[in-house]
Amino acid sequence: MHINPRIAFFTFGVLKAPVGDPVVQGFVDRIGDVYAAAEGSEGFFDRSIRDVETWEHSWGPIIAPACAPAGLAMTRFAMTLSLWRDLESVAAxxxxxxxxxALSKREDWAEKGPWPTYAAWWVDGQHKPNWSEAVERIDHLHVHGPTPHAFSFRKPFDAMGLPVRMKAPRPAS
Known part of the structure; x- marks a missing residue:
């Protein structure tokens, strides 16, 4: 049972080229606006913030999931880690x-692969997930499919670990 539960949400993508390459510049150009939209969304609590100079994140060092293609530079990965009130808020x-x-253009910038592109899980209200936890969750989803430990919009679970049906997402505010 979680106290004041929140959704931890980890997104993961493999870019077609490293950040700095013109192939992915359209993606990079949208990052600020997308982050601002998230921060202004109903149900958003917090996110790990990347220092663009050092590539370090505020919620600890980033690591690649085991399900990611081996041998790629970290600048090929597009990853976010955030906290939300509920899954409907994330979907909105x-x-x-x-x-x-930006999502409508992902095929222009991101590789398609067998890995999940996101994972969600419930945490206690005061818990701030780190990158190690996030990659463990997405790897679990990759191997086991949706479970209360890590799940998706299509097969969500409530904070008690029971399967639920998502409400239709409301437009972001």
């Missing part, structure tokens, strides 16, 4: 506004 942000527009 993800499928509306600036993020939806």
């Amino acid at each position: 942000f993800a499928y509306h506004g600036a993020h939806r527009e």
Whole structure:
């Protein structure tokens, strides 16, 4: 049982080229607007913030999931880690506004592969997930499919670990 539960949400993508390459510049150009849209969304609590100079994140060192292609530079990975009130809040942000527009162009910038592109899980309200936890969750989802430990929009679980049906996402505010 979680106290004041929140959704931890980890996104993962493999870019077609390293950050700095013109092939992915359209993706990079949208990062600021997408982060601002997330931060302004109803149900958003917090996110790990990357220092663009050092590539370090505020919630600890980033690591690649085991399900990622081996041998790629970290600048080929697009990853976010955030906290939300509920899965519907994440969906409202993800499928509306600036993020939806960027998502519609993901084939231009990101590789398609067998790995999950995101994982969600419940945490206690005061818990701040780190990158090690996030990659463990996405790797678990990759190997075992959706479970209360790590799940997706299509097969979500509530904070008690029971399967639930998502409500229709409301437009992001």
